[in-house]
Amino acid sequence: MSDQKQAQQLSTEVTNEIDAWRAKFPAEQQRSAVLAALHAVQHHDGYVSTGAMDAVADYLSMDKLSVYEVGSFYSMFELQPVGRHMVSMCNNISCMLRGADKLVAHVENKLGIKLGETTADQRITLKMEEECLAACVGGPMMAVDGHYHEDLTVEKLDQILDALD
Numbered sequence: 096m097s098d099q100k101q102a103q104q105l106s107t108e109v110t111n112e113i114d115a116w117r118a119k120f121p122a123e124q125q126r127s128a129v130l131a132a133l134h135a136v137q138h139h140d141g142y143v144s145t146g147a148m149d150a151v152a153d154y155l156s157m158d159k160l161s162v163y164e165v166g167s168f169y170s171m172f173e174l175q176p177v178g179r180h181m182v183s184m185c186n187n188i189s190c191m192l193r194g195a196d197k198l199v200a201h202v203e204n205k206l207g208i209k210l211g212e213t214t215a216d217q218r219i220t221l222k223m224e225e226e227c228l229a230a231c232v233g234g235p236m237m238a239v240d241g242h243y244h245e246d247l248t249v250e251k252l253d254q255i256l257d258a259l260d
């Protein structure tokens with residue numbers, strides 16, 4: 096965790112969401128709400144800071160290390176600030192066989208950034224995807240803010256990216 100470590104309070108919006116999830120689990124298994132809690136933080140803040148993970152740990156009476164382990168294990172959690180839109184291009188085997196590498200090169204060139212980077216105007220983060228996004232039949236594909244776009248072509252890709260604010 097290299098981000099700024101600072102005390103952080105969870106917003107009421109986030110604690111309400113966590114409480115809704117806690118209610119689904121037995122009293123002795125409240126820590127089961129940790130994934131939902133981190134999702135709520137990311138939805139609210141755009142990413143999950145170390146300070147927020149500490150606050151989640153306190154809220155769920157968990158040790159901080161356990162929350163860090165969950166936050167850093169799943170690639171869906173962003174641990175650093177990201178752009179307004181998250182573009183995840185799948186370049187795993189099925190998508191690669193259908194030309195994903197050329198599309199990734201096109202997007203990097205178009206946005207002037209590499210995978211894992213964010214545009215200077217904070218508009219788009221091009222996420223480095225290490226895993227198949229489980230839509231192989233529609234490859235090459237990408238997820239934009241969690242929404243899947245399949246059977247991509249350069250033209251389709253440009254149209255989708257140009258429409259992002």
Ligand code: FES
Pocket residue numbers: 185186187188189190191227228229230231232234236
């Ligand atoms: S390899 Fe791209 S979705 Fe599976």
